[in-house]
Amino acid sequence: MQEVQRSVLAELLTSYPYNSASQLHEYFGGGPLPPSFGGSCAWQSFEAGRAVAERSGVESEYRIDGRHVAAVHRDAEGITILDPYLLHRLPLRLERADAVDSTVSLTAEAYPLRVRADGSPAPSRVRVRWNLDDDSVGLNYLRFSPRRGHQVISRSFLMRADQVLTEAPPAADRVRPLLLHPEQHSVSVRVLHPDTRQLAELVLPLAGQGQRIDAQSLITKDNQGAVARRGTRAFDRDREVVADAVGAPVQDVESALLEAAELHRGAAPAALDLADYSLEDE
Template sequence: MTDVVAPSFASAHEDVLFDVPYCSAAPFHEFYGKGPPPRRLGRGCAWQSFEAARLVQERTGVKATLLFSGRHVAAVYPRADDLVVLDPYLLHREPVVLSRAAAVEGVVTAAGDAFPFRTGAGGEPRPSRLRLTWTVASGVLHSEYSRFSPRLGRYVTFRAFTFRPGATLPFFPPPRGLVRRLILHSEQNNVSIRCVDRGSGRLRELVLPLSGRPREWLVDRRSLITRDNQGAVGRGGTEEFRRDLAGICACVGSDPEELIGYVLGAAQLYAATAPEDLVVAEYRVEDE
């Protein structure tokens, strides 16, 4: 990207990546609780894309097309010669640019490094990866985000989305009733906050799994876990848990009790509103 708008794409994406962490607890507070949480405590995945799009428009006047795929949104910018993609939830380091000139049999492919940057058994770098494919004629965009699994010793697909050109959000914010339905979905098997440290680039998560316990036991401090940059689980009460939690608190300007209360509060709202017959996908408490 060499045009004058390019630095604004990059700066907006970076500002969201580091300053607006992904937080699945946030929508419960906003749509079932007392309102939007502080920006520093993050937003849901779609809201990260909304925020990146807002920053680009504020700085350049250029509006994004908000592509919608089920429960996820990407901010894209169709231009004469390329397509620019901002999707902070997928943790790519830089905006992804798909150039029409690079098409092979009508398909453009682009890939880039993403967080977390992990290490293999021998200390070799193993950055996460985001791979995008764009079928120019149909406009279909597919994203695939993969991480290196230290436990398995190989890369695994972590998330994948397909976006079709007609599936767009015409306005923001989306209808409140739609959002309330989408966040009470069987795929929602945890409430969490995930941050990337701007200085070190290390990723950490605080997670409360929602599967494997009766509804009346969901709000359980003892079930909290953390994950470090390598994807290793830290269980409540351990030194690893306290270390990871301290790192998250430093990223978001919080303290342990505020952050734990924030996640448990979201779980309480979930327990009070989710249908009793909702079958939640299993959340596996194991090292990645």
């Protein structure tokens, strides 16, 4: 089972990227994007659970925190978590026997693998805390920030025992409002390139001062979290990495984001207030 989980995660990290545009196409447009374009964070976990079940016959428990979903596999000795959105390099395995004061803790290496100014490695981390008393699981994802010079918490989730999906994916009337949540202030494709294991992201912000929904508003982020704007060599380089990883022409990837942004604009309530998308380097 552990080998199945390991192989599924390794494949999905490079073949099913995070793509916040895909479900906008699926639920507000003409259908989902091709599988190589990936899916939202929840769909990444659904895909992990589906692949494990297909190869092992073992079904996942889908724990949720708001819009986030993690696939959990349970056995007598402990639990294993697959959450491809958090880019952990190996399955998150927590053993009951390792508990201290009823808590099992784990720190695992994750992507992106960044470097400090002196050239030393600065990998990302996922910190997990499994509370045996209430069966809750806390997940913190930390990345090295070159601008700040230290690790920062990028994402934090608490997966409670009573917050479990009974249907994966949920019904459309439950999904659609989540796609229009105020936290979703951009559409993007984030890839881990299968050859270089470098992260790259193509982003279309949905909010910001004077923000427009057009190709000129697209930005990229590289493995170090540096932002590049259209018309620069860095932008062209990062955009090509994204397109190569999903196996599609650059124009198709850009069009997918632009169309998703228009779908979001057309479906969003008039009073929806989105926070500005940060254009700072990480």
